Amino acid sequence: MIDLHLALKLTHLxxxxxxxxxxxxxxxxxxxxxxxxxxxxxxxxxxxxxxADAVFTATAVIAQPVTGAALAAxxxxxxxxxxIVGSIVLYLLVGACWLPVVLxxxxxxxxxxxxxxxxxxxxATYHRLFRVWFMLGWxxxxxxxxxxVLMIGKPGFQ
Numbered sequence: 001m002i003d004l005h006l007a008l009k010l011t012h013l014x015x016x017x018x019x020x021x022x023x024x025x026x027x028x029x030x031x032x033x034x035x036x037x038x039x040x041x042x043x044x045x046x047x048x049x050x051x052a053d054a055v056f057t058a059t060a061v062i063a064q065p066v067t068g069a070a071l072a073a074x075x076x077x078x079x080x081x082x083x084i085v086g087s088i089v090l091y092l093l094v095g096a097c098w099l100p101v102v103l104x105x106x107x108x109x110x111x112x113x114x115x116x117x118x119x120x121x122x123x124a125t126y127h128r129l130f131r132v133w134f135m136l137g138w139x140x141x142x143x144x145x146x147x148x149v150l151m152i153g154k155p156g157f158q
Contacts, residue, residue, distance in 0.1 A: 005074050012067040016151075018060040020144055022052055023098075027137050030105070034130055039115035039122055046109035053102055061095065083150045090143045090150070097140040104133045 002010075026049045033045035068087075072079055079085070111126040 005071075008067055008071040008074055011063065012071050015060040015063045015067060016148070018056050019064065020148075022056040022060070023137075023140065023144065026052060026057075027141075030108075030133070037122065039112045039120075042122070043109055043112035043116050046105055046112060050102070050105050050109060053105065057098070061098070064091070081154075082156050083154050087147050087150045090147045094140045094143040094147070097136045097143070101133055101136050101140070104129050104136075108133065 029045050030049055033042045036042070065088075068084075069079065072081075072084060077084060079088075107129055108126060111123060111129070115122050115126070
C-alpha cells in the first residue's frame, strides 16, 4: 500500500513534469510551425497546442499548489520557509507569463486560420504577437527551472 507522503510527492513530481514537458513541447511545436510560415500548418499546430494547454497544463497548474501545500504539511514544512515562498513567487511569475501566452496562442491560431482561408500571407499582427509569445516563454522557462532548483535544493533548510 502506498503511503500519503509518497502519493503526494509522486503526484507533485508528475505535475511538475507535465508542466515542464508540455511547456517545452508546446514551445517546440509552435516554433517549428512558425518557421514554415505556412498558415495552414500554424493554424493546425496552434489548435493542437491550445487543446494541450487546456488538458495538460491547466490541470497541472491547478494540481501543483494543492499537492505542494499538502506535501509541505505532510513533511512538516511551514509555507513560510524561504524556499517555499520563493517557489510560490516564481510559480506566480510563471503563471503571469502563461496566461497571456494562452490568449496569444488563440489569437495566433485565429489569424493563421483567417490567412489560410483567404489565401493571404500571415499579417503583421501575427508576427508581432508571435514575438511577444516567444519572449514570454523565456521568463516562464527560467522560472520553472528555478522552481526545480528550490524544490530539490531546499536552500536554507538544515
